Amino acid sequence: xxxxxxxxxxxxxxxxxxxxxxxxxxxxxxxxxxxxxxxxxxxxxxxxxxxxxxxxxxxxxxxxxxxxxxxxxxxxxxxxxxxxxxxxxxxxxxxxxxxxxxxxxxxxxxxxxxxxxxxxxxxxxxxxxxxxxxxxxxxxxxxxxxxxxxxxxxxxxxxxxxxxxxxxxxxxxxxxxxxxxxxxxxxxxxxxxxxxxxxxxxxxxxxxxxxxxxxxxxxxxxxxxxxxxxxxxxxxxxxxxxxxxxxxxxxxxxxxxxxxxxxxxxxxxxxxxxxxxxxxxxxxxxxxxxxxxxxxxxxxxxxxxxxxxxxxxxxxxxxxxxxxxxxxxxxxxxxxxxxxxxxxxxxxxxxxxxxxxxxxxxxxxxxxxxxxxxxxxxxxxxxxxxxxxxxxxxxxxxxxxxxxxxx
Numbered sequence: 392x393x394x395x396x397x398x399x400x401x402x403x404x405x406x407x408x409x410x411x412x413x414x415x416x417x418x419x420x421x422x423x424x425x426x427x428x429x430x431x432x433x434x435x436x437x438x439x440x441x442x443x444x445x446x447x448x449x450x451x452x453x454x455x456x457x458x459x460x461x462x463x464x465x466x467x468x469x470x471x472x473x474x475x476x477x478x479x480x481x482x483x484x485x486x487x488x489x490x491x492x493x494x495x496x497x498x499x500x501x502x503x504x505x506x507x508x509x510x511x512x513x514x515x516x517x518x519x520x521x522x523x524x525x526x527x528x529x530x531x532x533x534x535x536x537x538x539x540x541x542x543x544x545x546x547x548x549x550x551x552x553x554x555x556x557x558x559x560x561x562x563x564x565x566x567x568x569x570x571x572x573x574x575x576x577x578x579x580x581x582x583x584x585x586x587x588x589x590x591x592x593x594x595x596x597x598x599x600x601x602x603x604x605x606x607x608x609x610x611x612x613x614x615x616x617x618x619x620x621x622x623x624x625x626x627x628x629x630x631x632x633x634x635x636x637x638x639x640x641x642x643x644x645x646x647x648x649x650x651x652x653x654x655x656x657x658x659x660x661x662x663x664x665x666x667x668x669x670x671x672x673x674x675x676x677x678x679x680x681x682x683x684x685x686x687x688x689x690x691x692x693x694x695x696x697x698x699x700x701x702x703x704x705x706x707x708x709x710x711x712x713x714x715x716x717x718x719x720x721x722x723x724x725x726x727x728x729x730x731x732x733x734x735x736x737x738x739x740x741x742x743x744x745x746x747x748x749x750x751x752x753x754x755x756x757x758x759x760x761x762x763x764x765x766x767x768x769x770x771x772x773x774x775x776x777x778x779x780x781x782x783x784x785x786x787x788x789x790x791x792x793x794x795x796x797x798x
Contacts, residue, residue: 642695
């Protein structure tokens with residue numbers, strides 16, 4: 392008979408054997424439009440206009456890795472002005488454990504202090520939660536002699552819909568046409584309180600995690616004058632801004648505005664309506680030495696009744712490297728992957744092959760000087776399936792993560 396005098400729960404130590412149960416990791420991304428949460432009140436639009444939101448959801452389930460990269464799409468600044476964002480992570484975790492006394496000389500009382508940690512980190516986001524409790528004490532019989540030398544613990548619900556919420560107004564890393572990477576941590580640790588080292592543990596936990604990222608933004612208003620073909624083009628250190636208006640009206644005034652963070656815009660040029668009917672407008676802007684990184688452009692229109700509206704926002708990258716935004720081919724790949732950059736890169740470039748559990752299988756670094764492309768050779772034959780290829784410029788901090796299939 393097993394004598395136990397308490398409570399609940401543990402996770403894998405040295406000498407632990409893997410549980411025979413296997414679970415499948417499922418990672419699904421869905422994007423939907425949702426009614427803004429009340430927490431977005433602090434992100435209200437200027438002038439009392441209602442704020443809008445866009446939601447992305449990722450789910451993880453099964454026996455999860457200690458660290459799992461979670462990717463979300465960046466916010467397209469042409470949609471509107473991103474004011475803030477929130478993450479809401481819901482965690483459900485169940486634990487099972489088999490504890491065995493391997494001491495052949497005596498009965499042993501075992502007790503552990505167990506701590507379970509769950510956390511999510513990303514640009515401007517860091518939120519975590521833990522659960523601590525005592526496991527045991529369990530009075531286990533002499534190995535090979537007593538029939539009560541082992542005990543099963545569980546199933547125990549460690550996290551029952553534990554909610555982790557965090558908001559940030561640091562929106563710059565979330566703007567663009569690529570992805571932004573979060574890291575989800577799911578781990579457990581234990582501290583022996585009494586007993587000895589002659590024991591065995593088989594530990595398994597099953598988790599269901601839902602991570603919800605919500606962008607809160609003020610939508611751009613289409614110019615009522617019939618503006619079309621709004622374009623922003625880069626030519627060396629010059630930027631050319633063009634648009635066409637249909638049914639142009641006298642009294643209209645245009646202000647070309649620029650921003651370095653997609654939120655705070657300044658006027659760089661002013662233009663009165665040039666006549667009635669269809670009109671073409673062209674504005675040239677000389678980029679200053681301080682204008683580095685991504686620049687955002689829009690046109691503000693004010694009509695004769697002082698009604699204000701805006702064009703969509705266009706983005707140009709204007710620094711030494713420009714956008715990294717790599718294309719990878721062939722995909723699927725066998726031995727070699729070619730990485731083609733959108734703009735020439737200078738600095739230290741890191742390329743990592745990551746499996747679906749977040750483990751970095753291979754990393755190559757190269758010093759680049761206005762490099763347009765590089766070759767990533769696989770050092771071994773990896774199992775056929777789906778992987779991630781992460782490309783980073785360590786100097787600028789810009790990165791991109793792409794799905795890669797291996798044959």
